[in-house]
Amino acid sequence: YEAKQKRSGWSVFSERNTQIGRQRLQLRADLENGLSEEQIKLYYQPKVSLIDGRIIGVEALSRWYHPTDGRLSPVHFIDLIEQSCRVQEFGRYVIQNAIQQLSIWHRQGITIPVAINLSPYNLLDPDLLNFTLTRLKDYAVPPNLLEIELIESSTSMNIDYISARLNDFKDAGIQLAIDDFGTGMSSLSYISNLRVDNIKIDRSFITDFEQDPKKQAVVTAAIALIKSFGSNVIAEGIENKSQADLLIEMGCLCGQGYYFAKPMRADEVETLLLSNTSLPLA
Numbered sequence: 001y002e003a004k005q006k007r008s009g010w011s012v013f014s015e016r017n018t019q020i021g022r023q024r025l026q027l028r029a030d031l032e033n034g035l036s037e038e039q040i041k042l043y044y045q046p047k048v049s050l051i052d053g054r055i056i057g058v059e060a061l062s063r064w065y066h067p068t069d070g071r072l073s074p075v076h077f078i079d080l081i082e083q084s085c086r087v088q089e090f091g092r093y094v095i096q097n098a099i100q101q102l103s104i105w106h107r108q109g110i111t112i113p114v115a116i117n118l119s120p121y122n123l124l125d126p127d128l129l130n131f132t133l134t135r136l137k138d139y140a141v142p143p144n145l146l147e148i149e150l151i152e153s154s155t156s157m158n159i160d161y162i163s164a165r166l167n168d169f170k171d172a173g174i175q176l177a178i179d180d181f182g183t184g185m186s187s188l189s190y191i192s193n194l195r196v197d198n199i200k201i202d203r204s205f206i207t208d209f210e211q212d213p214k215k216q217a218v219v220t221a222a223i224a225l226i227k228s229f230g231s232n233v234i235a236e237g238i239e240n241k242s243q244a245d246l247l248i249e250m251g252c253l254c255g256q257g258y259y260f261a262k263p264m265r266a267d268e269v270e271t272l273l274l275s276n277t278s279l280p281l282a
């Protein structure tokens with residue numbers, strides 16, 4: 001009986017896999033139009049000062065308005081893009097859109113930085129820095145308003161190469177952040193050799209950490225380590241006030257999370273920025 005159940009369980013699983021496989025093939029095929037028709041839009045999630053809830057920056061997060069599947073979140077398509085020949089095109093697309101938005105805000109006197117997510121693969125694009133600097137110039141946006149968050153990717157790419165490319169961006173005045181700190185590949189020697197402005201402690205360490213002394217010990221150590229690199233600490237995934245309070249006590253003064261604000265459309269975040277609001281909204 002057990003064997004039979006296992007077998008049927010397996011067959012259901014495999015059927016589902018084929019279905020997902022088929023969907024992914026379709027999505028991959030849809031990518032071309034997705035990019036050329038600008039179906040992928042940037043949402044923006046505020047980063048705040050934990051002390052007074054002031055917005056200190058925003059992070060651009062992609063959403064795909066797929067013509068038949070509706071609004072897709074990045075889990076459904078980022079790795080597809082990274083495995084496709086469109087990865088460089090996508091990196092440039094995101095940079096271009098973020099800079100356009102920055103210029104709109106800059107002209108209204110809003111001078112908060114916009115961070116975009118890039119994967120190490122994007123750094124293989126030999127002309128990416130040139131592309132970025134040209135766009136910044138064309139749109140009259142100061143380089144220090146753009147920040148690159150290097151996301152974790154399962155990559156065996158040469159770490160010295162990644163570091164050198166990142167430092168080129170830094171030399172050009174663009175801000176650098178390490179995303180999802182504490183997970184994945186980022187070796188400490190690699191990070192300590194980068195001039196990183198911000199390091200973001202991964203959400204998994206913040207989730208429920210107010211009830212978990214082990215996680216608290218890890219977060220305390222991470223904060224000390226990040227400060228020893230000379231970088232600013234940002235906590236990801238703050239979902240309630242006790243987490244924010246505990247982080248302040250530990251010396252982490254910046255954060256991001258649903259407690260303060262979810263990712264939102266450009267016009268929504270613009271309203272917030274123009275009203276000088278502190279988060280969370282009461």
Ligand code: C2E
Nearest residue numbers: 061062073074078094117118119151237238239257258263
């Ligand atoms: P990330 O850069 O670490 O972004 C944070 C993710 O956590 C976002 O998910 C955000 O919506 C979510 N988040 C923020 N606060 C909270 C919270 O309090 N609770 C919970 N449960 N989640 C929270 P999202 O937008 O689905 O993006 C997922 C990942 O996809 C990003 O993680 C980033 O690695 C990648 N990604 C998103 N947009 C882009 C992009 O334009 N380019 C590239 N290369 N990767 C992107």
Ligand code: MG
Nearest residue numbers: 059117149179
């Ligand atoms: Mg990020």
Ligand code: MG
Nearest residue numbers: 179180200236
């Ligand atoms: Mg992150």
Ligand code: MG
Nearest residue numbers: 151179180203
């Ligand atoms: Mg992440």
